[in-house]
Amino acid sequence: MDLKENNKFLGAGVLFVATIVFVKLFCSALVRRSRKRLPPTVKALPVIGGLLRFMKGPIVMIREEYKKLGSVFTVNVLNRRITFFIGPDVSAHFFKAPEAELSQQEVYQFNVPTFGPGVVFDVDYSVRQEQFRFFTEALRVTKLRSYVDQMVMEAEDYFSKWGESGTVDLKYELEHLIILTASRCLLGREVRDKLFDDVSALFHDLDNGMRPISVIFPYLPIPAHRRRDRARARIADIFSTIINSRKRSGRSEDDLLQCFIDSRYKDGRPTTEGEITGLLIAALFAGQHTSSITSTWTGAYLLRHKEYLSAALEEQKDILRRHGDKINHDILSEMDMLYRCIKEALRLHPPLIMLLRYSHSDFLVKTKEGKEYDIPKGHIVATSPAFANRLPHIYKDPDSYDPDRFAPGREEDKAAGAFSYISFGGGRHGCLGEPFAYLQIKAIWSHLLRNFEFELISPFPENDWNAMVVGVKGEVMVRYKRRKLSIDN
Numbered sequence: 001m002d003l004k005e006n007n008k009f010l011g012a013g014v015l016f017v018a019t020i021v022f023v024k025l026f027c028s029a030l031v032r033r034s035r036k037r038l039p040p041t042v043k044a045l046p047v048i049g050g051l052l053r054f055m056k057g058p059i060v061m062i063r064e065e066y067k068k069l070g071s072v073f074t075v076n077v078l079n080r081r082i083t084f085f086i087g088p089d090v091s092a093h094f095f096k097a098p099e100a101e102l103s104q105q106e107v108y109q110f111n112v113p114t115f116g117p118g119v120v121f122d123v124d125y126s127v128r129q130e131q132f133r134f135f136t137e138a139l140r141v142t143k144l145r146s147y148v149d150q151m152v153m154e155a156e157d158y159f160s161k162w163g164e165s166g167t168v169d170l171k172y173e174l175e176h177l178i179i180l181t182a183s184r185c186l187l188g189r190e191v192r193d194k195l196f197d198d199v200s201a202l203f204h205d206l207d208n209g210m211r212p213i214s215v216i217f218p219y220l221p222i223p224a225h226r227r228r229d230r231a232r233a234r235i236a237d238i239f240s241t242i243i244n245s246r247k248r249s250g251r252s253e254d255d256l257l258q259c260f261i262d263s264r265y266k267d268g269r270p271t272t273e274g275e276i277t278g279l280l281i282a283a284l285f286a287g288q289h290t291s292s293i294t295s296t297w298t299g300a301y302l303l304r305h306k307e308y309l310s311a312a313l314e315e316q317k318d319i320l321r322r323h324g325d326k327i328n329h330d331i332l333s334e335m336d337m338l339y340r341c342i343k344e345a346l347r348l349h350p351p352l353i354m355l356l357r358y359s360h361s362d363f364l365v366k367t368k369e370g371k372e373y374d375i376p377k378g379h380i381v382a383t384s385p386a387f388a389n390r391l392p393h394i395y396k397d398p399d400s401y402d403p404d405r406f407a408p409g410r411e412e413d414k415a416a417g418a419f420s421y422i423s424f425g426g427g428r429h430g431c432l433g434e435p436f437a438y439l440q441i442k443a444i445w446s447h448l449l450r451n452f453e454f455e456l457i458s459p460f461p462e463n464d465w466n467a468m469v470v471g472v473k474g475e476v477m478v479r480y481k482r483r484k485l486s487i488d489n
């Protein structure tokens with residue numbers, strides 16, 4: 001054999017080996033693809049079956065399917081695949097994943113016409129992160145201290161208008177008080193003192209413009225959306241006037257509005273009037289209904305469970321003994337029993353029943369039983385505080401109201417690890433207003449416990465599953481009588 005022939009053989013050999021290697025790699029990729037362990041799928045009629053199951057009540061569906069399929073499963077809703085992660089083991093990924101893997105922007109787009117352009121879900125993640133930094137700074141302890149003084153003033157003023165005794169719808173009353181407090185602490189003195197009725201009416205239209213249909217078609221030309229858009233434009237005008245007046249006069253106030261006016265992006269750019277307005281609307285949407293619903297549930301449970309009412313009253317007496325009748329941030333922070341009563345009401349009734357993300361890349365999730373699933377890019381990933389907060393392997397007797405489950409020694413929410421209690425979400429996008437919400441609800445309930453006796457006279461309330469932010473259905477009628485809690489009674 002000459003050299004030329006030798007080379008020919010060598011070339012053919014290399015080609016042969018390369019072909020084998022390529023075929024092997026290709027086949028193993030194919031096998032890997034076909035071995036993708038997709039989560040089990042909810043059985044339903046084609047096309048609209050999943051939607052019908054979903055509309056009948058997402059929590060009912062989750063309860064049924066969790067029992068059959070386990071902690072990870074997919075439901076097809078029209079052309080969408082929604083994959084549920086139930087329980088702390090699997091939802092850890094949901095809460096901790098970086099934005100490049102699981103993002104909020106696509107699934108929470110429907111908020112854009114309400115919050116307005118240039119803020120939150122209308123901007124890139126890098127800008128949104130900076131805007132959430134403005135929230136974090138505006139809700140620091142130093143700021144919370146002054147908000148608490150305003151919360152206490154609002155509560156005292158509001159309840160001073162009640163008579164010696166009477167009957168009220170607690171839900172209605174607390175909703176109103178919380179709108180007033182939110183106006184004072186978040187929107188600012190100008191709105192609270194002068195423009196309250198106008199701005200409340202506009203926020204009402206904005207609120208009513210957020211319908212279940214708006215989630216899928218946020219710009220559908222329906223009357224509710226048209227009213228929303230008119231209200232949004234009017235709110236922008238009002239805040240533009242207020243912001244300009246504050247800037248011109250150099251006046252500074254202790255409220256969220258001022259914090260947003262003073263906020264600066266990393267490159268030194270100040271916030272625009274439009275951004276400030278949008279961020280305030282976002283704050284009100286995040287905090288108002290959620291807090292008023294939670295304060296109503298807290299009251300309903302305290303009035304039903306006399307043992308916890310007594311424990312909360314004893315705590316107030318103890319605090320009265322040590323601090324007298326004054327209330328401030330640090331004194332509210334000592335109210336552990338009241339804290340647990342609120343936390344337990346919120347465990348049973350989280351107003352945000354479903355949290356969503358959009359998957360940007362394939363990823364793997366492992367259940368506590370050791371099963372592994374590949375979650376494909378393009379799935380919507382969901383978790384449900386309303387369901388996960390009642391898992392029996394985490395919470396003993398999960399449907400019962402038992403604030404002591406959070407007491408030292410039991411701490412059921414911590415025993416099962418992070419993400420066992422998700423009423424405020426957690427991880428990367430955990431609620432930034434949690435301390436504000438607790439302070440506000442504590443300020444209201446410590447005032448009520450110290451100044452009134454109550455009796456629940458309507459049946460114990462139920463969830464209003466039809467609302468976007470799941471609230472309390474119907475009226476919560478209570479009879480009240482004024483009395484001063486004293487350390488001796």
Ligand code: HEM
Nearest residue numbers: 286287290291294352355423424425429430431432433437
């Ligand atoms: C009881 C009252 C409240 C409840 C139950 C609640 C619940 C939640 C939940 C579940 C999330 C996470 C959403 C997700 O992961 O998709 C969240 C996020 C958020 N909340 Fe709250 N919230 C409450 C009060 C407030 C208040 C009073 C404010 C502001 C004043 C606020 C501001 C925010 C903000 C800015 C975020 C977004 C955080 C981020 O994405 O990084 N919340 N809240």
